[in-house]
Amino acid sequence: xxxxxxxxxxxxxxxxxxxICIHFCPKDSIxxxxxxxxxxxxxxxxxxxxxxxxxxxxxxxxxxxxIEVYRG
Amino acid sequence: xxxxxxxxxxxxxxxFHYCPGCxxxxxxxxxxxxxxxxxxxxxxxxxxxxxxxxxxxxxxxxDFVESAHGRGAAVATGIKRACPEALVFTYQGDGDxxxxxxxxxxxxxxxxEKITAIFINNAVYGMTGxxxxxxxxxxxxxxxxxxxxxxxxxxxxxxxxxxxxxxKGAVYIERTTVNSPxxxxxxxxxxxxxxxxxxxxxxxxxxxxLSPCPTNWKMREIDSWxxxxxxxxxxxxxxxxKDTTNEQKKKKPKKKGKKKK
Numbered sequence: 107x108x109x110x111x112x113x114x115x116x117x118x119x120x121x122x123x124x125x126i127c128i129h130f131c132p133k134d135s136i137x138x139x140x141x142x143x144x145x146x147x148x149x150x151x152x153x154x155x156x157x158x159x160x161x162x163x164x165x166x167x168x169x170x171x172x173i174e175v176y177r178g
Numbered sequence: 179x180x181x182x183x184x185x186x187x188x189x190x191x192x193x194f195h196y197c198p199g200c201x202x203x204x205x206x207x208x209x210x211x212x213x214x215x216x217x218x219x220x221x222x223x224x225x226x227x228x229x230x231x232x233x234x235x236x237x238x239x240x241d242f243v244e245s246a247h248g249r250g251a252a253v254a255t256g257i258k259r260a261c262p263e264a265l266v267f268t269y270q271g272d273g274d275x276x277x278x279x280x281x282x283x284x285x286x287x288x289x290x291e292k293i294t295a296i297f298i299n300n301a302v303y304g305m306t307g308x309x310x311x312x313x314x315x316x317x318x319x320x321x322x323x324x325x326x327x328x329x330x331x332x333x334x335x336x337x338x339x340x341x342x343x344x345x346k347g348a349v350y351i352e353r354t355t356v357n358s359p360x361x362x363x364x365x366x367x368x369x370x371x372x373x374x375x376x377x378x379x380x381x382x383x384x385x386x387x388l389s390p391c392p393t394n395w396k397m398r399e400i401d402s403w404x405x406x407x408x409x410x411x412x413x414x415x416x417x418x419x420k421d422t423t424n425e426q427k428k429k430k431p432k433k434k435g436k437k438k439k
Contacts, residue, residue, distance in 0.1 A: 113179065124198035124392075124399040130359060147198065163359050165183040169203045170194060176179035 112160020112177040114152050120172035121149035127164035127173065133157035136164060186210035188219050188239040195233060199399025201356040201389025202231050202298060208366045209267075209296075210238055216373065221265040223257055225250045227274040230304040234269055248279025251286035254293040265376060267294040272313040273303040276338040283342060290347025290381040294372045297338065297384060299414065300391040308394030312336040315413050320394070335413055339386045343420040349381035351420040355388040355411070357403040364416075371423075380426040388414055 116127075118139060127150055128136045135158040139151035152158075160177030185191070189210040194203045213219040223241045226234035227250055235242035245253040250268035258266045268275075275283050275297050286293065302320055303309040310320040310327060313335050317326040327335075343351045352368040355361035365387055372383035388410055390402040397405060 120193060122198035126199060126399055126403065129400045129403075145193075160179075160182060162183040166359050166362055167204075169196070169198070169200055171185045171189055171203070171207045173183070174181060174185070175183035177182045178179040 110156060110158070112158045112175065113154065114158065114160070114164060114176070115174045116150055116152060117170075117172040117174075118143050118149040118151070119145070120170045121147065122170055123147040123149050124169060125150070126167050126169065130163050130167050132161065132163065133159065186214055188213045190237055190239050192236060194237065196230065197391075197393045199390060199392045199402060200230070201300065201387065201391075203237075204356045204362060205269075205296065205298060205365070205369075205387060205389070206234065206237050208362070208369060209269075212366065212370055212373065213238075213240060216370065218265050218373065218377075221263065223261075223264045223266045225254050225257075225266070225268040225270075227268070227270045227279075228305075229271040229274055231269055231271060231298065232305070248274050248277070249282055250274065250279060251282040251291070251293065251295065254295075255286055255289075255291050258291060258293050262292075265294075265373060266292075267296055267373070267376075269296045270298070271304065272297070272299045272301065272338075273311045276312045276336050280336075280338070280341075283338070284345060287342045287348040287382040287384070288345040290349075292376050292379055293382060294369075294376050295382075295384040296369065296372075297386040298389045299386055300389045300394075301335075301410065302391055302394045304391050304394055308391075313338075315409065337414070339384060339419050342382075342384055345382075347382050348384065348420055349422050349426055350375045350383040350418075351386075352384075352418045353386040353388070353414060353416045355406055355416055357388070357390055357406040361416075375423060378423075378427070380423060380430075386414070388416065 165173040354365040375383040392402040
């Protein structure tokens with residue numbers, strides 16, 4: 107198994123489920139969480155398919171600043 | 179693994195009240211990132227407008243003075259003249275800067291006030307429910323132009339940045355978008371340069387940012403982001419509209435050295 111290059115953490119309570127990060131993720135590593143958060147939005151969740159490189163495009167486009175990116 | 183991107187230090191840990199997919203919160207975040215990068219947090223004084231971004235002071239951890247409708251440039255002028263060392267920026271929407279505050283903005287630019295304006299253009303009055311703004315595009319449907327804006331009745335979309343660029347006091351004017359990763363990076367660069375122009379005491383700087391408003395455009399979030407690229411940039415082409423930074427720097431007399439006896 108190859109070493110994972112990156113991962114992200116999405117704060118589910120800050121996320122408003124706009125889906126912009128899902129659209130811009132080049133590796134399809136983000137998908138809807140499947141359950142609603144306290145505000146009633148369907149947040150995005152990290153879909154760990156091993157392809158995430160930590161490019162931080164999701165964090166750049168996130169309108170809620172709810173994504174933390176780790177790389178290394 | 180090393181953390182490479184996190185919530186900026188000066189963005190307060192509260193929920194934004196903006197709709198999902200709104201461009202305001204992205205610009206807030208960029209200002210916070212710049213405050214940290216340029217180490218200007220203690221010097222920044224912001225002037226939020228009436229409109230959706232009226233609660234900007236709840237999110238950005240710097241000083242703020244709320245202004246009345248459209249009067250951002252006038253309030254900023256007063257603050258800048260009273261505290262020349264402060265970094266004063268107005269944060270204005272299109273209903274604020276291009277409708278009720280056109281006079282203040284153009285005259286502040288003409289006087290060459292050392293302030294920065296961040297102009298969020300989403301082509302509608304957002305907070306009040308999506309009415310037609312001066313920046314609304316031809317044939318665009320809003321609650322007060324249900325059949326589309328007609329040029330014979332409502333006139334043409336106003337291009338404030340180009341108008342301000344005609345004044346001699348304006349030094350740096352750029353139009354950017356926040357609907358793509360590249361656009362967001364360019365926006366950050368533009369705001370950084372605008373702040374730098376002010377720190378160098380060169381004159382008025384303005385960054386117009388085309389921002390999505392999914393709620394009032396009645397679109398899905400991602401469709402509104404695409405709509406900017408497909409339709410809005412035809413009327414408001416992004417790019418540097420005016421940049422006389424180098425000329426202004428040449429004009430400035432060099433610092434006088436100590437006179438030799």
